[in-house]
Amino acid sequence: MDVAVRVRYGETDQMGIAYHPSYFVWFEIGRTELLRQRGLAYRAMEEEDGCFVVVTSASCDYRAPARYDDELTVRTRVSSANSRRIAFAYEILAQDGRVLATGATSHVITDRGGRPRRLPERYLRALAPSAR
Amino acid sequence: MDVAVRVRYGETDQMGIAYHPSYFVWFEIGRTELLRQRGLAYRAMEEEDGCFVVVTSASCDYRAPARYDDELTVRTRVSSANSRRIAFAYEILAQDGRVLATGATSHVITDRGGRPRRLPERYLRALAPSAR
Amino acid sequence: MDVAVRVRYGETDQMGIAYHPSYFVWFEIGRTELLRQRGLAYRAMEEEDGCFVVVTSASCDYRAPARYDDELTVRTRVSSANSRRIAFAYEILAQDGRVLATGATSHVITDRGGRPRRLPERYLRALAPSAR
Amino acid sequence: MDVAVRVRYGETDQMGIAYHPSYFVWFEIGRTELLRQRGLAYRAMEEEDGCFVVVTSASCDYRAPARYDDELTVRTRVSSANSRRIAFAYEILAQDGRVLATGATSHVITDRGGRPRRLPERYLRALAPSAR
Numbered sequence: 001m002d003v004a005v006r007v008r009y010g011e012t013d014q015m016g017i018a019y020h021p022s023y024f025v026w027f028e029i030g031r032t033e034l035l036r037q038r039g040l041a042y043r044a045m046e047e048e049d050g051c052f053v054v055v056t057s058a059s060c061d062y063r064a065p066a067r068y069d070d071e072l073t074v075r076t077r078v079s080s081a082n083s084r085r086i087a088f089a090y091e092i093l094a095q096d097g098r099v100l101a102t103g104a105t106s107h108v109i110t111d112r113g114g115r116p117r118r119l120p121e122r123y124l125r126a127l128a129p130s131a132r
Numbered sequence: 133m134d135v136a137v138r139v140r141y142g143e144t145d146q147m148g149i150a151y152h153p154s155y156f157v158w159f160e161i162g163r164t165e166l167l168r169q170r171g172l173a174y175r176a177m178e179e180e181d182g183c184f185v186v187v188t189s190a191s192c193d194y195r196a197p198a199r200y201d202d203e204l205t206v207r208t209r210v211s212s213a214n215s216r217r218i219a220f221a222y223e224i225l226a227q228d229g230r231v232l233a234t235g236a237t238s239h240v241i242t243d244r245g246g247r248p249r250r251l252p253e254r255y256l257r258a259l260a261p262s263a264r
Numbered sequence: 265m266d267v268a269v270r271v272r273y274g275e276t277d278q279m280g281i282a283y284h285p286s287y288f289v290w291f292e293i294g295r296t297e298l299l300r301q302r303g304l305a306y307r308a309m310e311e312e313d314g315c316f317v318v319v320t321s322a323s324c325d326y327r328a329p330a331r332y333d334d335e336l337t338v339r340t341r342v343s344s345a346n347s348r349r350i351a352f353a354y355e356i357l358a359q360d361g362r363v364l365a366t367g368a369t370s371h372v373i374t375d376r377g378g379r380p381r382r383l384p385e386r387y388l389r390a391l392a393p394s395a396r
Numbered sequence: 397m398d399v400a401v402r403v404r405y406g407e408t409d410q411m412g413i414a415y416h417p418s419y420f421v422w423f424e425i426g427r428t429e430l431l432r433q434r435g436l437a438y439r440a441m442e443e444e445d446g447c448f449v450v451v452t453s454a455s456c457d458y459r460a461p462a463r464y465d466d467e468l469t470v471r472t473r474v475s476s477a478n479s480r481r482i483a484f485a486y487e488i489l490a491q492d493g494r495v496l497a498t499g500a501t502s503h504v505i506t507d508r509g510g511r512p513r514r515l516p517e518r519y520l521r522a523l524a525p526s527a528r
Contacts, residue, residue, distance in 0.1 A: 009296070009306075010153060010289050012146040014200055014442075017510075019142045020451040024417035025274050032273070032333070042273075043333040046410075055416040059455035065510065068146055069296070069307040114413075114461065141428070141438075142421050146310075149378075152319040156285040157406050164405070164465070174405075175465040178278075187284040191323035197378065201428070201439040246281075246329065274415045278408040278464055285406060332410055 001077070001130075003033040007070045017065035024058055027090045027103055030076030034088075038126040049120055053086065053107045060103040064094075071095055077130030083118040084109055086127060133209070133262075135165040139202045149197035156190055159222045159235055162208030166220075170258040181252055185218065185239045192235035196226075203227055209262030215250040216241055218259060265341070265394075267297040271334045281329035288322055291354045291367055294340030298352075302390040310376075313384055317350065317371045324367040328358070335359055341394030347382040348373055350391060397473070397526075399429040403466045413461035420454055423486045423499055426472030430484075434522040445516055448506045449482065456499040460490075467491055473526030479514040480505055482523060 005026050013019040031053075032042050045051045066072055073093040080087045085108055092101040109119045119127075137158050145151040163185075164174050177183045198204055205225040212219045217240055224233040241251045251259075269290050277283040295317075296306050309315045330336055337357040344351045349372055356365040375381045383391075401422050409415040427449075428438050441447045462468055469489040476483045481504055488497040505515045515523075 008289060009145055009292050010151045013141055014144040014146065014148045015448060015450070016146045020454055021142060021417040021420040024420065025272060028273050041333065043331075052411055054411070054461075055458055057455070057457045058416055059453070061453045062451055065450075067307075069305065140421060141424050147316060147318070152322055153285040153288040156288065157404060160405050173465065175463075184279055186279070186329075187326055189323070189325045190284055191321070193321045194319055197318075199439075201437065273409055274417065276410040277405055278410065278412045280410045283406045 001034040001037050002073050012068045023060045026074050030074035034076045052110045054110050057106045062101050064100045081127040133166040133169050134205050144200045155192045158206050162206035166208045184242045186242050189238045194233050196232045213259040265298040265301050266337050266339050276332045287324045290338050294338035298340045316374045318374050321370045326365050328364045345391040397430040397433050398469050408464045419456045422470050426470035430472045449503045450506050453502045458497050460496045477523040
């Protein structure tokens with residue numbers, strides 16, 4: 001699932017490139033939009049179903065810098081999912097299709113109090129791993 | 133009340149100076165530390181007393197830039213306070229004492245649901261406006 | 265000039281609403297898009313013309329909270345402009361048209377080294393104050 | 397090398413815990429302070445020596461959440477270093493000593509224009525890998 005993000009001024013640092021933690025913010029936008037495309041709203045998942053998708057690990061490999069006002073594509077796919085754990089993989093692409101960065105995040109499902117819980121069936125169905 | 137903050141790399145932008153919204157983050161650190169110095173923890177205020185200090189207005193005048201790794205002083209005072217509203221004033225000082233920025237924020241007190249409520253008496257006493 | 269922004273998860277705080285300094289980031293997006301709509305790229309303004317639009321003051325009045333995943337409209341207009349100074353005014357609107365916040369920023373034009381300079385004529389023409 | 401950071405209000409999200417990309421900001425503070433403890437200023441490294449320490453990969457494993465106003469310890473060590481590449485390892489510790497997160501970053505040395513270059517000898521000497 002592809003979503004566009006434009007690099008904000010405040011996302012740059014004095015090196016003149018996008019600040020590296022910003023990529024994890026973009027990954028989160030990728031996850032949210034992948035869910036939305038599959039008919040789910042992460043907001044409703046928290047508010048109505050009391051399901052929280054908590055990050056347990058996150059990584060990013062940076063190949064080439066992104067710059068202010070660049071329009072990037074965040075490409076997100078589900079790499080694995082069961083009722084307790086989900087993992088996503090990401091690519092950040094430049095407008096010419098070059099891969100600027102790749103990343104991955106792993107998550108557990110918790111309730112509002114941070115205790116592990118199972119993902120309701122309809123979320124699990126929607127989160128079937130993406131074809132590559 | 134003075135508290136030191138050091139400009140973080142991610143707080144700079146490609147202009148090579150601290151990104152202007154960062155000052156409002158530093159103001160918030162100033163408020164938290166002013167409360168702490170007066171024996172109050174904003175964290176407990178929310179968690180134990182269900183009092184939220186919600187920002188209703190915020191402003192900053194920027195006189196001279198702050199740069200990466202600069203050690204700044206955030207000088208905070210209560211400019212007015214009653215059981216429903218609090219206002220703070222701020223100065224951001226360089227190590228040589230120059231004023232880099234001044235600012236102000238206004239706040240209302242709400243409960244967890246965002247409804248206006250009164251500040252408990254002991255907070256109000258502690259928040260007596262600062263002598264200038 | 266209207267541009268849409270969606271509230272990011274990381275832009276919320278533990279109060280469950282958009283963190284107040286985020287509005288200044290959205291104002292910046294408004295400025296960038298207003299320039300773009302008028303045929304100018306702020307990026308080129310810095311890179312090619314060595315013109316930096318430095319913030320000298322910023323303020324925001326918060327009327328009602330914005331929440332995660334809300335799609336907001338940033339409405340930006342030029343409130344005044346001459347070859348040395350520009351000022352913008354902003355409204356943040358909810359999808360139902362309610363004004364959630366209003367704001368203003370003032371700027372001076374500098375060169376790369378932070379020294380005041382004049383805005384080239386073609387930028388000044390493009391930045392004619394917006395009709396209200 | 398240990399440095400203390402206190403979780404800022406704006407670093408929390410609506411889950412009520414520190415937002416996961418914040419940890420990479422804290423890792424950066426750890427690197428800066430490790431350099432400073434060894435007599436080096438990253439700021440001078442960029443400004444005077446034209447050496448930029450660019451992130452090529454970053455990862456974090458999150459074991460337990462950090463909360464607003466928690467005072468955390470960022471423990472940083474050099475895991476490997478040569479004249480072209482540096483790697484750091486991190487732990488984020490709660491006040492009671494529990495490890496809340498571990499992380500790692502890899503870096504290459506570049507000049508101002510982003511081209512690979514060698515790290516000057518005195519930096520390399522100072523960056524000898526930490527004893528575990």
